[in-house]
Amino acid sequence: MAILKKIMRSVAAIVALSSMSAYATSNITNTKHNLSATGTGTIKAAAGDNNDEICVYCHTPHAANTAFVGAPLWNKATPTGTFTMYGTTIGGTTGDTTPNSPSMACLSCHDGVSAINSMVNAPGSGGYNAAGANVKFGATAAGTAYTMPAGVTQIGVDLRNDHPVSITYTAGRASLKATTTTLTSWAGAATIADLLRNSKVECGSCHDPHEATNGTFLRVANTGSALCIGCHAK
Numbered sequence: 199m200a201i202l203k204k205i206m207r208s209v210a211a212i213v214a215l216s217s218m219s220a221y222a223t224s225n226i227t228n229t230k231h232n233l234s235a236t237g238t239g240t241i242k243a244a245a246g247d248n249n250d251e252i253c254v255y256c257h258t259p260h261a262a263n264t265a266f267v268g269a270p271l272w273n274k275a276t277p278t279g280t281f282t283m284y285g286t287t288i289g290g291t292t293g294d295t296t297p298n299s300p301s302m303a304c305l306s307c308h309d310g311v312s313a314i315n316s317m318v319n320a321p322g323s324g325g326y327n328a329a330g331a332n333v334k335f336g337a338t339a340a341g342t343a344y345t346m347p348a349g350v351t352q353i354g355v356d357l358r359n360d361h362p363v364s365i366t367y368t369a370g371r372a373s374l375k376a377t378t379t380t381l382t383s384w385a386g387a388a389t390i391a392d393l394l395r396n397s398k399v400e401c402g403s404c405h406d407p408h409e410a411t412n413g414t415f416l417r418v419a420n421t422g423s424a425l426c427i428g429c430h431a432k
């Protein structure tokens with residue numbers, strides 16, 4: 199009995215350890231997506247202003263913006279800009295005419311128009327930061343919108359110069375591999391199918407916004423263009 203218990207205990211320990219290594223892949227704390235004062239970037243909250251949470255800049259447990267189907271518990275307003283898509287202007291015609299929620303979620307900060315420091319449900323009990331109010335970021339005063347500054351991280355509203363998003367993945371087009379193709383060492387995906395959102399390529403196909411290890415939040419390090427040839431047989 200005692201031996202059996204011991205075996206059971208070590209089996210439980212092994213299961214716990216292996217599930218840890220399978221899931222403990224991302225650590226947003228040490229990234230530019232930690233927008234609290236402890237983040238590694240320069241665009242972040244001023245210290246000590248009831249704004250020191252991490253997830254809250256993107257997600258809320260309550261009162262989320264339900265217009266974002268597919269961007270879970272989204273805590274930001276829907277962008278108001280008009281987007282120009284890649285597919286409707288150059289090359290293919292299969293792209294959607296506006297970004298879908300999983301990409302719109304990223305663009306709700308990266309469009310250069312939406313306030314990064316604005317939330318639907320701000321941290322705290324509701325008394326300190328009113329809903330929709332901008333929290334104090336860097337040297338900007340509380341209440342001032344902080345938009346993505348010009349530079350490569352400002353994707354903008356014109357997506358013609360970006361890899362297509364909100365486009366259906368059709369094997370064979372642009373030498374795309376079968377969706378059943380196995381991926382090795384990608385964060386959060388075992389096959390190409392896992393990268394797709396409603397059968398489409400979105401920002402989250404290539405990026406995991408919580409992923410710290412591969413740089414620029416990529417799902418796989420792009421050494422030897424491993425990311426690109428994950429989907430394209432080139």
Ligand code: HEC
Binds near residue numbers: 232256386
């Ligand atoms: C900078 C924005 C941002 C921050 C900050 C953020 N997330 Fe996310 N999260 C996203 C987006 C965007 C998605 C959808 C991604 C996709 O399509 O793959 C997502 C998806 C998720 C999902 C569902 C998919 C999955 O990966 O399992 C969970 C759970 C989640 N986030 C939890 C968290 C938690 C917990 C925190 C804080 C520690 C956090 N997120 C911080 C943007 C963010």
Ligand code: HEC
Binds near residue numbers: 241
């Ligand atoms: C709440 C606002 C917010 C959301 C939502 C958001 N980001 Fe960011 N992201 C930032 C900020 C701020 C930076 C830092 C920009 C800078 O320093 O120029 C950043 C930086 C990045 C970078 C560059 C990282 C580096 O190491 O240089 C990538 C890549 C990125 N974001 C991708 C995404 C993707 C993909 C999504 C959606 C899945 C997303 N972001 C959603 C705010 C956001």
Ligand code: HEC
Binds near residue numbers: 301352401403405
């Ligand atoms: C097909 C894959 C793919 C898709 C889809 C994609 N990205 Fe990227 N993204 C990359 C790669 C690869 C890099 C790294 C480029 C580099 O190192 O210069 C990158 C870099 C970035 C950067 C950092 C700035 C830069 O150019 O280095 C930001 C910000 C970013 N992506 C945001 C987004 C957003 C927002 C979306 C959706 C609208 C998106 N990405 C869709 C592959 C992709």
Ligand code: HEC
Binds near residue numbers: 366425426
């Ligand atoms: C998640 C799968 C995926 C990944 C990863 C990916 N792509 Fe794509 N790529 C697509 C899809 C889907 C299309 C749209 C094909 C179509 O229907 O025209 C596309 C289109 C393209 C096109 C445009 C073809 C045209 O006809 O205009 C180029 C170029 C391209 N990808 C290059 C890249 C590069 C470079 C990388 C790595 C940075 C990359 N892709 C990573 C899925 C992917």
